[in-house]
Amino acid sequence: MKHTLSVMVENKPGVLARIAGLFSRRGFNIDSLAVGVTENPDVSRMTITVNAAEHPIEQVTKQLHKLINVIKITDLDPDNTVARELALIKVKSDARSRGEVMQIAEIFRAKILDVSRKTMTIEITGTAEKIEALELLLKPNVAEIVRTGRIAIERGEK
Amino acid sequence: MKGSEIIIESLKAAGVDVVFGLPGGMVIPLYDALFDSDMRHILVRHEQGAAHMADGYARATGKTGVCIATSGPGATNLVTGIANAYMDSTPMVAITGQARSDLIGTDAFQEADITGITEPVVKHSYLIKDTKDIPRVFKEAFYIASTGRPGPVLIDIPSDMQLADIDYKPAGRINLPGYKPTLKGNRKQIKAAAQAIAAASKPVFYAGGGVITAGAEKELLALARLMKIPVTTTLMGLGSFPENNDLSLGMLGMHGTGYANYAVTHCDLLIGVGARFDDRVTGKIDTFARHAKKIHIDMDPAEISKNVAIDVPIVGDARDVLAGILQELKKMKREPKKTAAWLEQVIAWKKKHPLHYKDEKGAIMPQFVIEEINRVTKSDAILCTDVGQHQMWSCLFYTHVKPRHFVSSGGLGTMGFGFPASIGAKVGRPEKTVIDVAGDGSFQMNIQELATAVCNDIPVIVCILNNGYLGMVRQWQELFWNKRYSETAISCQPDFAAVAEAYGALGMTITDKNDVGDAIRTAIKAKRPAVLDFRVKAEENVFPMVPAGKSIDEMIGGHKS
CATH class of the missing domain: 3.40.50.1220 (TPP-binding domain)
Known part of the structure; x- marks a missing residue:
């Protein structure tokens, strides 16, 4: 089962390496990872998605807690969480196909960021499924994709 | 005050009065400050020894052990000792020198990313990037090492951080938002x-x-x-x-x-x-x-x-x-x-199903040596061990009655641990008889520390159960690998008593069962480092034994017949 862990850490050098090391050491594969500072500049939040059963996720959470720089870990409940990721997709497209690509982008409420003679770059924000759906539609012409990894926050008041 | 002097002040503030270490290029400033202080320093012959001594000291006393090494190879030589302390939850602070901060990342001479290398085997680590952080980092390091589930903490200090001259301000209150061990049970x-x-x-x-x-x-x-x-x-x-x-x-x-x-x-x-x-x-x-x-x-x-x-x-x-x-x-x-x-x-x-072994005529049984140590010391010695058969016999045939009197590498299973650990234990508890039971294989892994024991006048007694084999592996080969003793026979070995004498320690070779007790008594009385080479029965096994992957009630051997 896929888990989204929201990990608050002290904003100090080496913290990312400690966390990444712990996951690999305990036999977990990180699906995606996004890091950024929070409203408190001394604290960063890592959003880590990982595929694991209940018992191993509990074990890795406990091990994460033992890292001195880790302040708080939440295994986000998918029903009570809003999650987004962002992707930049570069599509091969010339004058003939440009209109079609723009139409598809519009359906997905994606933005066109850059247009060149032979390519277009699209920005899309949404769930992983939405991004994958767009990717599927554009597939034969996709030149490059960059994805951020998921960020997530709990719904409602803190 | 120089960073190096602040380190000494910070150690004193943590209650440290003895450190184990070996100088090198990137800790010369620290050793210069040590030269003027009243801190006791035990000079080792290999940094691994320093780490195990700090570990043995910590186990025997309950205090946090401290070891010091220089950058690069000095630091990497500590790694086994740090990993050993981590696996057995020993409170330890390891201090390493590091290349000048502006050279970090350039593959400078004797540069090694020791915080990176040790990351999986420390409770926490620090790389000092500002001299004014030294008091805080040391205070935190000793707190983290010794509280909760104890463990080793590494502090890596670039040489320029030791040299910088600043106003010394002792550390304030510890603020670690991510570290709050639960003491009281629910x-x-x-x-x-x-x-x-x-x-x-x-x-x-x-x-x-x-x-x-x-x-x-x-x-x-x-x-x-x-x-x-x-x-x-x-x-x-x-x-x-x-x-x-x-x-x-x-x-x-x-x-x-x-x-x-x-x-x-x-x-x-x-x-x-x-x-x-x-x-x-x-x-x-x-x-x-x-x-x-x-x-x-x-x-x-x-x-x-x-x-x-x-x-x-x-x-x-x-x-x-x-x-x-x-x-x-x-x-x-x-x-x-x-x-x-x-x-x-x-x-x-x-x-x-009592513990049991079969006596063999004319041979010294290894279990008997442990029983004799137990009798002579009245179960009151601090017993240290390496890893292998002699370790298991020390567990089984000695009567363990007091805490902090058995010092042995459990989790990591480090051969070469026992002898330096016994030196550390004796430094911490000089009033006790400290005995290291070793194998002829494992003793040679840190035999150089004989110089440390002799030169610092630390009278520990090494009892080698010499069977000419890497005995535990040989036992597995005998029982599970069709007696194919691949690379476990090590009877080509030095005369341990002569080696001991060459270092200035007391050396004895014991080949007769009747001399075992006397040899131990003589060594205790000598009040100087001693090596007793007991030539024990070569192919004796540790029983009972649960074969790997079996239930613990499916033991083999050790039945009294």
Whole structure:
């Protein structure tokens, strides 16, 4: 089962390496990872998605807690969480196909960021499924994709 | 004040009076400051020795051990010692020099990313990037190393940080938002544990090193006595419960006593205290204590239900939790003879499956050497060991009665640990007789520390159980690999007594069983470092033994026939 862990850490050098090391050491594969500072500049939040059963996720959470720089870990409940990721997709497209690509982008409420003679770059924000759906539609012409990894926050008041 | 002097001040502020180390280019400033201080420094001959000495010192005293090495190879030489301390939860602070901060990342001379290299084997680590951080970092490091579940903390200090001259301000209050060990056990859980203990008719205590760390041996003894519960200990827990008590089952696990393993297999309640259900203890995990409800008391929440599912988990300090359970039980109605039949069964197992070895005419049996050490020292020595057969015989044939009197590499299983650890133990407890039981293989892994013992006048006694083999591997080859002794025969070896003499220590070779006790007595009286080379029976095995992957009640060997 896929888990989204929201990990608050002290904003100090080496913290990312400690966390990444712990996951690999305990036999977990990180699906995606996004890091950024929070409203408190001394604290960063890592959003880590990982595929694991209940018992191993509990074990890795406990091990994460033992890292001195880790302040708080939440295994986000998918029903009570809003999650987004962002992707930049570069599509091969010339004058003939440009209109079609723009139409598809519009359906997905994606933005066109850059247009060149032979390519277009699209920005899309949404769930992983939405991004994958767009990717599927554009597939034969996709030149490059960059994805951020998921960020997530709990719904409602803190 | 220079950074190097601030380091010394910070060590003093942490209550340190002795450090183990070896200088090198990137710690010259630190050693220069040490030169003027009254800090005792034990100069080692290899940095691995320094780490194990700090470890042995910590285990024997309960204080945090400190070791120092230079950058690069000095630091990497500490790694085994740090990993060893991590696996056995020893409080240790390792200080390493580092290349000048502006050179870090350039593959400078003797530069090694030691915080990176040690990351999986430290409780925490620091790379100092500003001299004014030194007091805070040292205060935090000693706090982290010695509290909660103890462990090693590494502080890497670039040479320019040691040289910078700043105003010294002692560290303020510790602020670690992500580090808050749980000391007090949950009262509800304590009550639940007390009820489970009162309801059990076949309970067993399974005590580990955490009992010793917490100083909970009195509480354990009181609880065992009150409820008449037999106690088995892990290797790390030896000394947490007196083995001369009738309720003692000795050690359990792969080389545990038959009666301990049978008791754990058949108990209806297993009370794990400061132990971590390690594979050397549990054997085949699905059958371990298969009829038992399980209580687990541990400082580290990550140990609860890690390997074995637990019914009553209690996170907290073993002493606090055991005292709480004791209090609860005293308030409750108890059936005084509830465990009587169970104790009778345990006695029957003890009679049927005692620890045993067959004497061989003309040979010195290795087990006999351990028994003689036990007799001569009246079970009162600090016994250190390396890893292998001699270690298991030391576990089994010595009577462990006091905490912090058995110093052995449990989790990592580090050959070469025992001798330097014994030096550290003797530095910490100079009034005690300190004996290192070694193998002829493992002793050679840190034999150079003979110079450290002799030059610093640290009279430890090394008892080599010399069988000319890497004995434990040979035993596995004999039992499971068709006696193909691939690379385990090491009878081509130095004359250990002559080596000892060459270093300035007392050296003796013992080939007659009748001389064993006298040799030990002579070494103790000599009050100087000594090496006793006992030529023991070569192909003797450690029994009983649970083959890898088997249930712990499926032991082989050791039956009295």
